[in-house]
Structure formats: structure tokens, C-alpha cells
Amino acid sequence: MKFLRDLMDKQRPLFEKGGKLESLYYAFEAGETFLFSPNHTTGIKGAQVKDAIDLKRMMITVVIAMIPCLLFGIYNTGHQSLLATGATAGLLDNFGDKAIIGLQLVLPIVIVAYAAGGLVEAVFAVIRKHPINEGFLVTGMLIPLVVPATTPLWQVALATIFAVVIAKEVFGGTGMNILNVAMTARAFLYFAYPAQISGDQVWTYLGEKTAIDGFSGATALAVAYNAGVDGVPVVDALAGHNTALGADLFSFSNLFMGWIPGSIGETSTLMALLGAAILIGTGVASWKIIVSGFAGAFLMGLLLNVLAVNEYMAMPPQYHWVMGGLAFGIVFMATDPVSAAQTETGKWIYGLLIGVLTVIIRVTNPAYPEGIMLAVLFMNVFAPLIDYYVVKANKTRRLQRATV
Amino acid sequence: MSKIVKLNKGFDIRLVGKASKEIANFASAQTFAIKPTDFIGLQRPKVLVNEGDTVKAGTPILVDKALDQVIYASPVSGEIVEIKRGDRRKLLEIKILADKTVIHENFGKIDLSQNRDSLAAKLASTGVWPNIIQRPFGIVANPADTPKAIFISAFDTHPLAPDYGFTLQGEEKYLQAGIDALAKLTPGKVHLNVDGSKPVDAIFSGVKNAQINQFSGPHPAGNVGIQIHHLDPINKGDLVWTVSPAGVVQIGKAVLEGVYDTSKIIAVTGSELTKAAYVKTFVGANVSTFVKGNLNSGHVRVISGNVLTGEKINLEGFLGFYHNQITVIPEGDYYEFLGWAKPTASKLSYHRALGLLSFLTPKKEFVLDSNCRGEERAFVQTGVFESVTPMDILPVYLLKAIMAEDFDEMEELGIYEIVEEDLALCEFVDVSKHPVQELVRKGIELIQYS
Numbered sequence: 001m002k003f004l005r006d007l008m009d010k011q012r013p014l015f016e017k018g019g020k021l022e023s024l025y026y027a028f029e030a031g032e033t034f035l036f037s038p039n040h041t042t043g044i045k046g047a048q049v050k051d052a053i054d055l056k057r058m059m060i061t062v063v064i065a066m067i068p069c070l071l072f073g074i075y076n077t078g079h080q081s082l083l084a085t086g087a088t089a090g091l092l093d094n095f096g097d098k099a100i101i102g103l104q105l106v107l108p109i110v111i112v113a114y115a116a117g118g119l120v121e122a123v124f125a126v127i128r129k130h131p132i133n134e135g136f137l138v139t140g141m142l143i144p145l146v147v148p149a150t151t152p153l154w155q156v157a158l159a160t161i162f163a164v165v166i167a168k169e170v171f172g173g174t175g176m177n178i179l180n181v182a183m184t185a186r187a188f189l190y191f192a193y194p195a196q197i198s199g200d201q202v203w204t205y206l207g208e209k210t211a212i213d214g215f216s217g218a219t220a221l222a223v224a225y226n227a228g229v230d231g232v233p234v235v236d237a238l239a240g241h242n243t244a245l246g247a248d249l250f251s252f253s254n255l256f257m258g259w260i261p262g263s264i265g266e267t268s269t270l271m272a273l274l275g276a277a278i279l280i281g282t283g284v285a286s287w288k289i290i291v292s293g294f295a296g297a298f299l300m301g302l303l304l305n306v307l308a309v310n311e312y313m314a315m316p317p318q319y320h321w322v323m324g325g326l327a328f329g330i331v332f333m334a335t336d337p338v339s340a341a342q343t344e345t346g347k348w349i350y351g352l353l354i355g356v357l358t359v360i361i362r363v364t365n366p367a368y369p370e371g372i373m374l375a376v377l378f379m380n381v382f383a384p385l386i387d388y389y390v391v392k393a394n395k396t397r398r399l400q401r402a403t404v
Numbered sequence: 405m406s407k408i409v410k411l412n413k414g415f416d417i418r419l420v421g422k423a424s425k426e427i428a429n430f431a432s433a434q435t436f437a438i439k440p441t442d443f444i445g446l447q448r449p450k451v452l453v454n455e456g457d458t459v460k461a462g463t464p465i466l467v468d469k470a471l472d473q474v475i476y477a478s479p480v481s482g483e484i485v486e487i488k489r490g491d492r493r494k495l496l497e498i499k500i501l502a503d504k505t506v507i508h509e510n511f512g513k514i515d516l517s518q519n520r521d522s523l524a525a526k527l528a529s530t531g532v533w534p535n536i537i538q539r540p541f542g543i544v545a546n547p548a549d550t551p552k553a554i555f556i557s558a559f560d561t562h563p564l565a566p567d568y569g570f571t572l573q574g575e576e577k578y579l580q581a582g583i584d585a586l587a588k589l590t591p592g593k594v595h596l597n598v599d600g601s602k603p604v605d606a607i608f609s610g611v612k613n614a615q616i617n618q619f620s621g622p623h624p625a626g627n628v629g630i631q632i633h634h635l636d637p638i639n640k641g642d643l644v645w646t647v648s649p650a651g652v653v654q655i656g657k658a659v660l661e662g663v664y665d666t667s668k669i670i671a672v673t674g675s676e677l678t679k680a681a682y683v684k685t686f687v688g689a690n691v692s693t694f695v696k697g698n699l700n701s702g703h704v705r706v707i708s709g710n711v712l713t714g715e716k717i718n719l720e721g722f723l724g725f726y727h728n729q730i731t732v733i734p735e736g737d738y739y740e741f742l743g744w745a746k747p748t749a750s751k752l753s754y755h756r757a758l759g760l761l762s763f764l765t766p767k768k769e770f771v772l773d774s775n776c777r778g779e780e781r782a783f784v785q786t787g788v789f790e791s792v793t794p795m796d797i798l799p800v801y802l803l804k805a806i807m808a809e810d811f812d813e814m815e816e817l818g819i820y821e822i823v824e825e826d827l828a829l830c831e832f833v834d835v836s837k838h839p840v841q842e843l844v845r846k847g848i849e850l851i852q853y854s
Contacts, residue, residue: 005739033779037743040776041705041736046824046841047831048711049417049733052751053758054778055835056744058785061757131779175782175836282757286787342786343798391801395816398796402639 008032026125030132058284059134065278065285066141066332068271070110073264074102077149080261081205083245086212091259105149105205106264109156114140116157120164124173135174135181135338139164142182142332145265146325146373147189148202155193159185179380180339183329186373198369203261216242219262220250220323221362221369228312228363235316255322266325276331285335288344289351293330294321296355304363312363320359329372330354339380343390350386354379408600409634411621413794415754415829417563419711420675420769421732425570427669428681430698433689436480437497437722438466443476443534444845445543445852449495457484461686462509462531462664465498473547477531479666479687481507497722506686508663516584516659523588524548527655531664534725535651536586539632539644541852542823551645553592553636556583558608558649559599559619561626562710566671566728568649569605571682576607578656579649585659586647587613597631621794623712629826633795638820650728670723674732675771676704689723691730699732705774707731712828713841716774736775744778751777754792754833781836792829797821799830803840806847811854819847 015028078098082088163185200218227237238250258268279285301317308314341350361371448469459478466476482502524547538545600618657665666687707714709727752770753759789799805813824841831840
């Protein structure tokens with residue numbers, strides 16, 4: 001690696017103060033620190049040694065935790081496509097074809113998201129003279145995982161640019177943002193181009209082929225909502241859905257495994273839990289948010305069971321865990337440390353309310369079959385308020401101590 | 405009523421190079437120095453001696469014009485060889501070439517039955533007073549103040565810290581006399597806080613005239629600031645004093661012998677030393693005779709104090725006034741290819757994202773160098789500072805209040821309860837590499853001089 005180091009040292013004067021490419025210093029710095037941990041040493045006073053962790057390491061850990069979801073998403077994209085066109089029946093039949101279809105669809109989305117967002121990051125870093133934020137490593141992977149595989153690439157690029165600029169850079173970059181960047185990207189697509197990210201037609205890629213007779217591309221959430229409207233028990237409606245593609249497409253175990261139509265990375269609860277295990281095991285994400293998020297959804301589901309005004313409300317609450325993107329959203333979106341509550345007590349409240357709100361939106365709002373996106377964004381906005389009261393309690397304890 | 409407090413939050417940094425429990429026969433230090441920069445809050449130092457003057461141990465060589473009852477005395481007898489100044493004539497070091505045997509200024513034994521104010525004034529004139537630190541702010545105490553209590557932490561949990569049970573052996577008499585003197589200075593209690601994780605050292609178990617409390621847990625359980633928080637927290641308007649055990653012994657010697665005797669046993673530690681052991685010397689010793697010829701590598705950083713709160717000095721540097729330890733670690737000014745990404749078991753991290761399997765080897769000792777391991781970023785990770793700070797304090801919010809210079813917020817969030825060392829672990833574990841201790845001092849100064 002000596003020659004790389006020499007190359008860097010040789011180019012460095014160009015970018016330093018007074019050099020020809022001085023304005024591009026932070027672009028150079030980003031590349032250099034990616035290849036080599038810098039040679040900075042600790043100051044004269046203060047801690048003389050530092051923990052070996054840095055933000056790059058932390059962020060790459062989150063990316064690693066998303067890989068199960070990504071791989072599963074790629075395969076499931078192919079699987080759903082072949083299933084809908086009648087070309088396959090078993091989960092592992094036509095393995096290669098499914099993987100290739102999935103890669104063809106998903107990889108360009110990932111590349112476009114990273115390229116578009118990375119460009120915005122670099123431009124802002126150079127103009128505003130701050131280091132390039134590692135946070136984008138995570139955002140660039142999250143955005144592809146929360147859109148359907150059929151999303152046009154230009155929309156992916158536009159949403160990414162919009163989210164990085166409006167949700168992050170205008171606040172000053174990673175660490176300063178209020179909203180989760182990836183969720184903002186999805187919300188942008190949802191409200192700007194609803195035809196490509198909602199309804200029954202977008203979740204399964206058909207290409208040039210036609211779907212088999214009796215095929216329905218509806219997601220489990222849509223089926224459940226319609227069951228509520230029609231007064232059919234939700235579990236029966238799920239079981240009877242899309243029998244043309246084989247029995248029990250929406251069985252509980254299939255929903256849990258994720259062999260269902262949906263956004264690329266969100267379908268599999270199992271893979272999201274695998275990611276959760278990595279995030280909690282490495283201590284990168286708060287287990288409190290994850291646990292209380294799932295608990296909130298379950299409790300709200302139970303509460304609705306008691307009311308049970310329609311069949312959707314009467315649905316067994318554990319179905320909320322496995323339908324739609326709840327698991328993915330709680331594990332990867334809600335735990336974003338910057339936009340989440342930052343106090344330990346606040347994290348319990350924040351997670352719980354995300355779970356509760358998701359279920360309320362799902363069950364009661366006809367316009368948005370998926371609740372997690374809006375629940376996370378809504379609670380992002382309220383996280384500082386939660387923290388405000390937790391911090392205030394700390395101050396009050398200190399004040400009371402003084403008067404006693 | 406003595407208290408037993410068990411703390412769970414914190415982190416022990418285990419390093420290679422613990423001092424073996426023996427007094428090494430390193431050559432004695434030749435020169436000694438008083439560094440005005442060691443005394444935080446020393447505002448307008450005035451030198452009372454000139455180069456070439458001869459002084460005894462206890463001769464005043466410095467006063468703070470803002471607090472001129474307190475004298476800063478020469479730790480040894482000898483000749484003033486250099487008064488070193490830096491930019492804008494800032495006073496850096498007053499160097500003394502020591503005599504072979506130390507001659508003390510004798511100011512007579514101190515009668516503890518005199519009234520509080522005259523006792524304080526007497527102690528302030530002997531050179532031992534700067535050992536008494538005032539909280540809030542962590543500055544040298546004002547003899548005219550009356551603290552609500554005095555706290556002594558009898559153990560040090562910092563990395564490679566000296567064992568006071570070993571360094572203070574044989575000083576029981578002076579320790580007791582020092583505590584007796586301190587008890588006269590406060591209407592409240594003198595708290596002596598001992599390590600509750602092992603049998604109490606003989607030297608501390610017999611102490612009278614003080615409340616003995618037991619603290620156990622990982623670092624920073626030994627920090628006096630943490631202990632105060634759990635015993636008798638500092639609120640706005642409160643004033644308490646803290647003294648280190650070595651300082652108490654110095655006070656005791658002044659009381660019983662009538663001299664300013666700064667001899668002490670310090671730990672010479674660190675991974676880069678051939679022999680890590682204890683050595684007997686005086687306050688402000690030149691460290692070169694302990695370190696040179698005792699190194700097993702060439703490119704080192706010599707630290708007066710420990711790796712969390714110490715100060716970088718060079719091979720010819722001097723031991724800080726409050727330090728009982730020297731640490732020598734490798735200098736870390738190198739690039740590392742993909743250093744942030746490589747899986748490794750040889751780096752120490754509090755975070756499991758790097759030290760995933762570190763729980764398998766909880767006693768493993770590491771060699772840490774002075775590399776920053778990354779660049780400064782905005783706060784991102786949350787909940788980590790809280791997990792290494794065993795106080796009911798929200799460090800990140802407090803630090804943000806300091807950055808914003810929001811005085812009310814700083815007060816309400818507990819700036820009075822901390823000094824740099826209490827949040828030193830936060831600086832170590834910080835993913836975003838903030839200069840936490842520097843920020844803490846900035847906040848304290850904002851409040852102190854407002």
C-alpha cells in the first residue's frame with residue numbers, strides 16, 4: 001500500500017491551502033481518509049488515547065446489517081416476477097433466473113441512489129467546506145430498499161437529491177438533520193409520484209410478459225384493509241388471496257419470511273430481525289427503540305381488537321408485525337440516532353409511539369395503507385419534544401435536590 | 405454514617421505497562437520545576453525569585469496576584485536555573501537545580517487548636533495549600549472560603565494508576581494529621597472514599613475524624629467528582645473542597661513537622677518502558693532520568709499523569725504538580741491503510757461495533773498509541789456518553805449547551821458538578837472525536853468569569 005500512500009502524499013499539496021485545487025480539498029480528504037486512517041494525534045492536554053471506533057466504522061456496520069435485507073430483496077424481486085408470470089412455483093426453483101432478474105432491477109437503483117446522493121454530498125462539502133459525511137453510506141442503501149423494484153431510475157435520483165438536500169444539507173449535514181433522510185426520500189416519491197409507489201400494479205415486475213389469470217399484485221396491507229371494508233375476517237381474506245399463484249401466498253409464515261410483493265427490502269420480517277440482531281449485537285442501534293416499537297404495534301393491535309369496529313381492527317395483532325414495512329422501518333429507520341429521541345427514557349417513548357401510530361394509520365386511514373413511513377417522520381418531528389421533557393425532568397431533579 | 409455505593413456505568417481501560425510494586429533504583433532527578441499552567445484558575449502569576457537565587461524547599465517562588473494569601477513554594481532546595489516564558493511572556497516553568505540533600509524552610513509545627521481562619525492562613529503560607537481544590541470549577545481553593553464538606557478519593561481508577569496503598573505506606577501518621585487539619589477547615593464532614601471492591605488498605609482503614617465511604621465499579625468510580633455526586637451533590641451556590649491523598653499527607657507533614665516536604669512515590673508506567681515500577685522523588689521532578697535508557701522503542705509520547713487526563717510532555721519534561729504518575733505510550737502519527745474497516749482484535753474499543761468479541765477476553769491488556777483513530781464529526785451516536793458517566797447528568801446536552809454558550813442551560817444541566825476528568829471517558833469513547841475535556845473547561849470558565 002506504500003505506492004498508494006506515496007501517491008496521496010504527492011497529490012496532497014495540490015489540494016492544500018494555496019494549491020491549484022484548493023477548493024476541492026474536502027473531496028480529496030474524503031478519498032484519502034477512506035483509504036487511510038489519518039495520522040492525527042491527540043492534543044497536549046486531554047485524553048491522550050482514543051477509542052478505535054469512528055463514524056465510518058459505525059456507519060459501515062449499519063450497511064452490513066442491511067445486507068440480508070438487500071440480498072433477500074434481490075431474490076424476492078425475481079421470485080415475485082416469475083411467480084406472477086407463471087414461470088415458477090417453488091421458492092428455490094429457477095434460482096439463477098430469479099437472482100438475475102432481481103439484480104437487473106435492484107442494482108441500478110442502488111447505484112443511482114449512491115451516485116446521485118454522493119454527488120450532492122460532494123458538491124455541498126466542497127461549497128460549504130465541511131468534510132463529506134459518512135451518514136450517506138447508510139442513506140444510499142436505505143433508499144433503494146424502501147422503493148418498489150419497478151420505480152423509474154430518474155425518480156430514485158430525484159428523490160435522493162431532494163432528500164439529501166432538503167432533509168439533511170440545509171440543516172448542516174449528518175448529525176444536524178431533523179428528519180430521517182431515507183424516509184423523506186420515500187415520502188417525496190409517495191406524494192409526488194403516487195402512481196409509481198402505491199396501488200396494486202407496482203410491486204411486481206412483469207416486464208414484457210403478462211401475468212397469469214387471476215393474478216393480483218395487491219400487498220398484504222391492501223388486502224387487509226379491503227377485508228375490513230368488506231367485513232371479511234382478515235385472516236380468511238389473506239388466505240384466500242391470489243390463490244392463482246399457489247395456496248397460502250399470504251400465510252403468516254410467508255409474510256414473516258417475506259415471499260410477498262412489496263418494496264425491495266421491506267418484505268422480510270426475518271431479514272429485518274437479522275439486521276436488528278447485528279445492530280443490537282454491535283451496539284450501533286438502540287435496542288430500546290426496536291423493542292418498544294414492536295411492543296407499541298402489538299399493544300395498539302390488541303387495543304383495536306377490543307374495540308373491533310371492523311374486521312381489520314379484529315385482526316390478530318401479530319399480523320401487524322409481519323405485514324408491510326413495519327419491521328424494516330423500526331429496525332433501520334426509527335433507530336437512526338440523529339432523528340430519533342436522544343435520551344434513554346425518550347427512546348422508549350419514541351419507539352412505542354412509532355409502533356402505535358403505524359397501526360393507527362394502517363387501520364383507520366384509507367389513503368395510506370402503510371403507516372410506518374408517516375409514523376417515523378411524525379415521530380422524528382416530535383423526538384425533540386420528547387427529549388425536551390426528559391431533559392427538563394433531569395433539571396427538575398437537580399433543582400429539587402438544591403432546595404431540600 | 406458511611407456510605408457504600410456500587411456503580412455500574414463506566415469503562416476500565418486496561419493497558420500494558422502496569423508498574424510492578426517495587427521502588428526502582430532509577431537515578432534521582434536533578435532538576436525540578438513549578439509549572440504555573442498546572443494550577444487551573446491561576447490568573448496573574450507573579451514570580452518572587454530571580455534566576456540564580458538559592459531557595460529552600462518551602463521558599464515562596466510564585467503567588468497569584470488575584471489570590472495572594474496562597475503561596476506556591478519550591479518543592480526542593482537548590483538554585484533557580486531558569487524562568488521559562490512562552491509567547492507574550494506567558495510564564496511556563498520555573499526550574500530549580502536541586503541540592504543533593506533537601507534543606508527545608510522551617511516554619512514551626514502547626515497548632516491545630518487555633519481558630520479556623522488563622523489555621524487556613526497558616527497553611528496557605530506553607531506551600532501545601534494548592535493541594536486543596538475548590539469545586540465547582542476545579543481551581544485552587546480560597547482560604548477565606550468555608551466549604552460545606554471536604555472530599556478525598558483514596559483510590560485512582562484511571563488507566564495504570566498508582567496504588568495509593570503502596571505509595572503512601574508508612575505515612576499513616578501524616579495522613580491522619582492532614583485529615584485532622586482539614587476537619588478544622590469545614591463545618592461539615594471530611595469524606596474519605598475508599599475502593600469498595602477489595603479489602604480496605606491498612607493505611608486508610610484506621611483513619612479517624614472522617615467519614616469513610618466505599619465506592620466500587622469501573623472507572624470513573626475513583627474520581628472524586630463522581631463520589632461527591634453520590635454523597636452530597638454540588639448545587640448552585642455550594643462550595644466543596646477536594647484533596648488527593650498525597651496532598652493530605654503533605655498537609656500532615658506541614659502540621660507535624662513544620663516543613664513543606666514534597667517527597668512522594670510516583671508510578672512510572674506504560675507499554676514503551678523496559679521497566680515499569682514506582683520511584684521515590686519530589687513534586688515537579690524532571691522525568692528524563694526515569695524514562696531515558698528505560699525505553700524499548702524510539703518514537704514515544706511521554707505523559708505526565710494518565711492517558712485520559714494527563715498532559716503530553718517531552719523526554720526532558722517535568723511531572724505536573726497534581727500528578728502521581730508518568731505514562732509512556734507509542735506516538736501514533738502514522739497512516740493506516742483502511743484502518744477504519746479492518747476487523748481486528750488488537751485495538752481497544754468500548755463499542756462492540758469494533759470490539760465485538762472483546763467480552764471473551766475482559767482482562768486483556770492493550771497497547772494504545774496517541775492516534776486519534778478518526779476525524780471530528782457532528783454528534784451522531786447517542787446514549788454512549790451516558791453509559792460511561794455514572795452521574796445523573798446528560799453529558800451530550802451539557803456539551804451542546806457549552807457549545808451554544810447557553811449559561812442557564814449549563815447551570816441547569818449540572819456544570820457545577822463536573823471538571824474535565826469526570827467526562828474524560830466520554831472523550832475517549834466518542835465516535836465523533838470531540839475535544840470533550842477542552843469543552844468542559846470552556847464551559848466552566850464561561851460560568852466562572854461571568
